[in-house]
Amino acid sequence: MADKLTLSVIKADIGGCVGHSGVHPRLLDTARQALAESDLLVDFHVAHVGDDINLIMTHRRGVDCPEIHHLAWNTFLRCTEVARELKLYGAGQDLLSDAFSGNVKGMGPGVAEMEFEERKSEPVIVFMADKTEPGAWNLPLYKMFADPFNTIGLVIDPKMHQGFRFEVYDMIENKKVVFSLPEEMYDLLVFIGAPGRYAIRAVYSKATGEMAAVSSTQRLNLMAGRYVGKDDPVCIVRCQNGLPAVGEALEPFTNPHLVAGWMRGSHTGPLMPVSVANAVPTRFDGPPRVVALGFQLANGKLVGPQDFFADVAFDRARQTANEIADYLRRLGPFEPHRLPLEDMEYTTMPEVMSRLRHRFIKVGAETQAEVAAAREELGAK
Ligand code: 13P
Ligand code: 13P
Ligand code: MG
Ligand code: MG
Numbered sequence: 001m002a003d004k005l006t007l008s009v010i011k012a013d014i015g016g017c018v019g020h021s022g023v024h025p026r027l028l029d030t031a032r033q034a035l036a037e038s039d040l041l042v043d044f045h046v047a048h049v050g051d052d053i054n055l056i057m058t059h060r061r062g063v064d065c066p067e068i069h070h071l072a073w074n075t076f077l078r079c080t081e082v083a084r085e086l087k088l089y090g091a092g093q094d095l096l097s098d099a100f101s102g103n104v105k106g107m108g109p110g111v112a113e114m115e116f117e118e119r120k121s122e123p124v125i126v127f128m129a130d131k132t133e134p135g136a137w138n139l140p141l142y143k144m145f146a147d148p149f150n151t152i153g154l155v156i157d158p159k160m161h162q163g164f165r166f167e168v169y170d171m172i173e174n175k176k177v178v179f180s181l182p183e184e185m186y187d188l189l190v191f192i193g194a195p196g197r198y199a200i201r202a203v204y205s206k207a208t209g210e211m212a213a214v215s216s217t218q219r220l221n222l223m224a225g226r227y228v229g230k231d232d233p234v235c236i237v238r239c240q241n242g243l244p245a246v247g248e249a250l251e252p253f254t255n256p257h258l259v260a261g262w263m264r265g266s267h268t269g270p271l272m273p274v275s276v277a278n279a280v281p282t283r284f285d286g287p288p289r290v291v292a293l294g295f296q297l298a299n300g301k302l303v304g305p306q307d308f309f310a311d312v313a314f315d316r317a318r319q320t321a322n323e324i325a326d327y328l329r330r331l332g333p334f335e336p337h338r339l340p341l342e343d344m345e346y347t348t349m350p351e352v353m354s355r356l357r358h359r360f361i362k363v364g365a366e367t368q369a370e371v372a373a374a375r376e377e378l379g380a381k
Pocket of ligand 1: 245246247
């Protein structure tokens with residue numbers, strides 16, 4: 001419908017400066033220029049978190065619109081030229097293919113989009129994270145939309161009291177399922193408590209049927225079949241008037257929860273809420289960061305942003321995140337700081353194992369003959 005508005009957030013890592021810590025200002029300028037030249041958009045805001053560029057765009061063309069995705073793709077390509085010239089780290093890292101096929105999904109960039117009728121007042125928050133994966137939104141989205149200890153609106157706002165529907169993606173088997181909360185809370189938690197596999201893709205109001213939140217669920221490592229960096233997800237949350245208040249949407253980030261990512265995409269660490277200025281992961285390439293930008297939409301115009309986590313009220317969360325980081329770092333290469341073997345994006349295990357294979361013998365092999373037989377058996381595998 002022509003009168004509906006679409007909010008699209010499309011993001012990619014086009015090259016880090018320095019290493020994987022930040023985005024060079026020339027890349028941000030290039031992205032702004034590319035979007036400004038287009039007549040497809042109502043408005044846009046170019047932001048970044050760590051080494052990821054986030055294109056926040058409003059338009060009237062619906063979700064999965066090929067022209068909008070193409071615009072984002074071409075914008076990232078132009079940024080890649082600059083990144084190559086400056087020899088930025090991992091230039092073009094998230095553009096997995098040279099040819100654009102109509103939709104950036106599955107091609108590297110992360111996407112969160114929603115189409116809705118702009119309300120009388122339309123406050124939205126764009127959450128953007130670096131050094132983690134889409135499942136990182138599971139815990140905060142659950143708290144915002146299902147936990148009355150976080151969101152008092154679930155108890156006292158008549159428009160929220162019936163609860164919300166949660167759409168969950170199985171990112172390994174590429175399936176989805178919808179849960180109705182609060183009645184299916186325990187069923188939902190069985191799945192979303194495993195954020196490496198199940199991610200909340202969207203949340204819908206039961207009172208109006210409208211989409212209230214949407215996240216990016218692309219898993220780069222699985223798509224590419226090789227290490228290309230973490231998924232570094234985004235999430236859009238609409239607020240107020242039957243939806244969580246802005247403060248209810250921000251509240252879950254006061255308790256920095258543990259997420260997968262951090263150094264080499266292979267560690268567990270606390271998700272630290274920070275301002276845009278402090279979204280520069282340095283210590284052990286982290287700890288993982290989250291930024292929250294608030295906008296009031298006015299006929300599609302992005303009024304803002306309000307850089308929410310710049311607030312001193314999040315100082316203590318940052319301090320807690322630093323304390324957790326100190327503790328986890330002392331574990332070095334041991335789990336649970338280092339991720340389990342199957343979740344790591346880097347591993348030398350196959351190479352080390354093949355080199356040492358002949359030294360492994362069956363436990364219980366005693367005599368020289370038994371040892372030789374056990375070695376032979378292993379060597380044959
Ligand atoms: P105001 O009275 O400032 O509009 O705030 C209402 C509210 O819901 C705060 O969460
Ligand atoms: P990014 O996914 O943010 O590029 O980080 C990759 C990495 O290896 C950090 O140590
Ligand atoms: Mg990077
Ligand atoms: Mg990144």
